Amino acid sequence: MGLSVEFAQQFSPYIAIMIHRNIRKAVIPVAGYGTRFLPASKAQPKEMFLVVDKPTIQYVVEEAVAAGIQDILMIISKGKRAIEEHFDPNRELEAELEHAGRTLELEEIRRISSMANIHYVWQRELNGLGDAVSYAKHHVGDEAFALLLGDTIVESNTPVTRQLIDIHQRYGESVVAFEQVALDKVSRYGIMKGRLIEDGLYHIEDLVEKPAPESAPSNLAIAGRYLLTPDIFPSLENIPQGKNNEIQLTDALRMLLQQKPIYGLHFEGDRYDIGNKLDFLKTNVIFGLRHAELGAEFRQFLRLLSDTGPDE
Numbered sequence: 072m073g074l075s076v077e078f079a080q081q082f083s084p085y086i087a088i089m090i091h092r093n094i095r096k097a098v099i100p101v102a103g104y105g106t107r108f109l110p111a112s113k114a115q116p117k118e119m120f121l122v123v124d125k126p127t128i129q130y131v132v133e134e135a136v137a138a139g140i141q142d143i144l145m146i147i148s149k150g151k152r153a154i155e156e157h158f159d160p161n162r163e164l165e166a167e168l169e170h171a172g173r174t175l176e177l178e179e180i181r182r183i184s185s186m187a188n189i190h191y192v193w194q195r196e197l198n199g200l201g202d203a204v205s206y207a208k209h210h211v212g213d214e215a216f217a218l219l220l221g222d223t224i225v226e227s228n229t230p231v232t233r234q235l236i237d238i239h240q241r242y243g244e245s246v247v248a249f250e251q252v253a254l255d256k257v258s259r260y261g262i263m264k265g266r267l268i269e270d271g272l273y274h275i276e277d278l279v280e281k282p283a284p285e286s287a288p289s290n291l292a293i294a295g296r297y298l299l300t301p302d303i304f305p306s307l308e309n310i311p312q313g314k315n316n317e318i319q320l321t322d323a324l325r326m327l328l329q330q331k332p333i334y335g336l337h338f339e340g341d342r343y344d345i346g347n348k349l350d351f352l353k354t355n356v357i358f359g360l361r362h363a364e365l366g367a368e369f370r371q372f373l374r375l376l377s378d379t380g381p382d383e
């Protein structure tokens with residue numbers, strides 16, 4: 072059914088804004104060395120590490136797709152081919168599964184390679200997250216885009232990327248996702264100084280990299296999901312190398328803050344960082360316990376293990 076003329080006349084400015092602020096593209100950097108996870112990450116991308124039965128990067132792509140995005144740009148580097156292969160169709164495997172009548176596996180394999188249009192660009196030298204993002208400039212052009220770290224899973228009722236898009240559609244500026252962390256852990260993260268403007272939403276005043284607990288302006292930490300306007304690219308070009316001699320995205324956001332408002336969303340959901348060993352283990356236990364097929368038996372196993380210890 073078409074829109075009535077009156078409706079279109081009354082709401083057309085708003086419809087135009089919504090269309091203009093429609094987010095079509097996501098960028099997922101997956102080029103990093105993953106030094107915190109050596110030696111496992113030496114010859115395998117950490118983004119391909121399994122969380123129960125799916126590689127981490129698949130959860131990330133599924134989040135972007137669930138948020139309504141089909142066009143994905145991955146920033147890759149040497150040694151990350153397995154990621155491309157995971158999302159490329161494998162016709163021989165499909166024929167084999169078809170021949171064997173393994174319909175469920177066949178459907179799943181086909182779903183993975185058809186859920187999004189994935190493009191790849193190489194980060195020539197690994198100069199940090201900000202540098203990785205700058206390689207997206209040509210692909211995203213003058214559109215705002217979602218940025219999802221490829222080694223971080225976020226679970227939430229509404230995909231966190233969708234939550235960020237919704238804020239961007241209302242305010243038209245960049246939005247960064249934040250999670251609450253324990254005060255004794257703030258020194259590991261980029262922390263927000265901000266002014267609460269509505270439930271869970273802040274006007275960011277500053278971003279402080281790895282503050283000591285006593286000087287931290289809050290315990291809200293940058294959580295690996297962003298909705299960025301293309302204004303980020305000139306900032307990325309103009310900032311000097313920061314910590315570890317890398318181009319830091321947080322530094323570029325701080326520069327952008329001088330010119331434009333940036334919003335911070337204390338999102339609803341849980342973040343899992345696969346890039347460090349302990350959180351990787353915890354994530355596998357949590358997702359294992361929740362798994363539809365394996366959860367019940369895994370829970371029994373853990374109970375037994377906690378009663379008797381690993382040697383029994």
Ligand code: UTP
Nearest residue numbers: 100101102103104105106107197199203221222
């Ligand atoms: P991290 O901050 O975890 O950095 O990157 P890293 O270099 O991969 O890992 P460590 O600190 O040495 O253990 C967050 C995301 O950004 C990507 C990573 O692949 C990861 O998905 N990244 C990081 C790049 O694409 N390029 C870079 O230069 C750095």
